[in-house]
Amino acid sequence: MPTRIHRAILFALYQTSVATSILLLPLAVLTRQVGVTLPAHRIVQRLEQAYDATA
Structure with a gap:
């Protein structure tokens, strides 16, 4: 389970x-x-997916 610091x-x-x-x-x-x-959109999409996965 991700911690608050990881999510932040x-x-x-x-x-x-x-x-x-x-x-x-x-x-x-x-x-x-x-x-x-x-390819900046790839970085944004990957970080968005990672952040959403911590929710």
Whole structure:
């Protein structure tokens, strides 16, 4: 059973990844025009799933 500290760390990591993804959005748009995709959504989804699993 996950502890409160584990859940709090996952929450902080999830929120940080969302904020980082938002900040990288202009870069992602530019790289998408070149044909390169930034896989930031994978990190956000994995952290979201991990956080939800602790509930």
